Amino acid sequence: MIPTSLVEVDVVQQWRDGVPGAVAVADGESGPELAPAAEQFDVDVAVLQAVGASAGAGDVRSVPLPAGGVGWVVGVGSGEPVRWRSAGAALARAVRERLGEAVESEEEVGDLGEASADYLQVRLPDGADGDVVSALTLGLALGGYRFRVTAQPTPPRLRKVLLVAPEGADVAALGEQVRRTRELAAATALARDLANAPSNIKDPAWFTGVAADLAAGVDGLDAVVRDEKWLAGNGFGGILAVGGGSSRPPRLLELTYRPGDAAGPHLVLVGKGITFDTGGISLKPAEGMHLMRTDMSGGAAVIAALLSIARLRLPIRVTGLVPSAENHVSGSAYRPGDVVRHYGGTTTEVGNTDAEGRMVLADAMAYAVDRLEPDLLVDVATLTGAMKVALGLRTGALFATDDALAEQILGAGERVGEAWWRMPLLEDHAEDVKGQLADVRQTPPGPGGITAALFLREFTGGLPWAHLDIAGPARADKDYAEVVAGGTGFAARSLVELAATLAR
DSSP, rough: OOOOOOEEEESSOOOOOOOOOOEEEEEEEHHHHOOOHHHHHHHOHHHHHHTTTOSSTTTTTEOOTTTTSSEEEETTTTTHHHHHHHHHHHHHHHHHHHHHHHHHOOOOOGGSSOOOOTTTEEEEOOOOOHHHHHHHHHHHHHOOOOOOSSOOOOOOOOOOEEEEEEOOOOOHHHHHHHHHHHHHHHHHHHHHHHHHHHHTOHHHHHHHHHHHHHTSSTTTTEEEEEOHHHHTTTHHHHHHHHTTTSSSSSEEEEEEEOOTOOOOOOEEEEOOOOEEEOOTSSOOOOGGGGGGGTTTHHHHHHHHHHHHHHHTTTOOOOOOOOOOEEEEOSHHHHHOOOOOETTTTTTOOOTTTTOOHHHHHHHHHHHHIIOOOOOOEEEEEEEOOOHHHHHHTEEEEESSSSSHHHHHHHHHHHHHEEEEEEEEOGGGGGGBBBBBSSSSSSOOOOOOOHHHHHHHHHHHHOOOOEEEEEEEEEESSSTTBBOSSOOOOOTHHEEEHHHHHHHO
């Protein structure tokens, strides 16, 4: 089912007897501060020491309670928000594992406590602020995420978490922080769902159609899907070239959010929507090709961000464009050496059919400049292996022509827990983008991530523009913090936060 259901999170004032609970353990001057957890669970500190309770961020230990059932202690290290995000994710996984064990052993899940195991409460420490609550909520919501296509019954899951506020806390303000953070988590989870969906189902029509269906349920958000006939009639040569080798034709999704109280700039987001990438005639190696089902992660981030921006009713005009195609091998596939005419007339000399992302983005960006009157342009794509080499698998690459926009994206990422690193647009390589047979060439020599960005810059019309290369962090091979193996949903939260920043 898409979208995946996420745990509900509420802020309350009172600890509730009979509801399974968790207490955080932080570092103190002489070691982990176990006394608050011991007092809450009515056990000796020695019991917590015996089960191995520690303050290590994300270290979770179950504690047998004198009255029956079980509680959890979870380490938060020195207590910075990032530690709380790891703690929330680890706690969600621990509860999920416990629920699974109860079902496998055919025991009643009620052994977790007298109340339903669907519920959990977490004691917040004195001084817990909005940043801590947001980080914990994000971890709880995303840490237990899973996506499986299976005939097995849906496993039990954690459905609701109550955050028990300290005395004197502004419960209403913390509750509003939770509501907003859970929307950010929903954006990430939807982007993960779309990326993880298998490509025998996820062709361009399905991908853009699901987005349009979801948009229909959100007030103020409009969706239009253009088919291959419309694309041909309007000169979208890049999208048509990339999609020409597949029996499943390309699409262009346009999402429009234009609230009546919009202020600030018109932001246009463009996301790469390649639903599967064989590399085309420049065929990829077989090893790892199955991961190319996530090559539309940039488009998924744009779709998820537009939905959340509209649900949050942010007072800013935002348009999302997702050019979607399947890059396949056949007699009708485009070739190295071809010259392709993009929307607006610019021509590209093709050097490698596996550099397909920039071909579809170029069309969509040129269309945005010509038809949408944007003030700011941001594209998001799993674009180059070069950025995986340069920055690894947990940091996104940021290229920008505008320093203010770059700083806003870096700040947005920091606030929502997504790391970006600004890369240079080296003018020494700009001339290499110029073509011999055409206006520009698709794969100029030089550093791959930088030259790809310089190619895309040719289609920005001189607007303030940022290019986000998420080839590394869009996929994960193991769980860490709130991230789970598979599609990560990276960039969706940053785009929502960017829109919120611009609206302010």
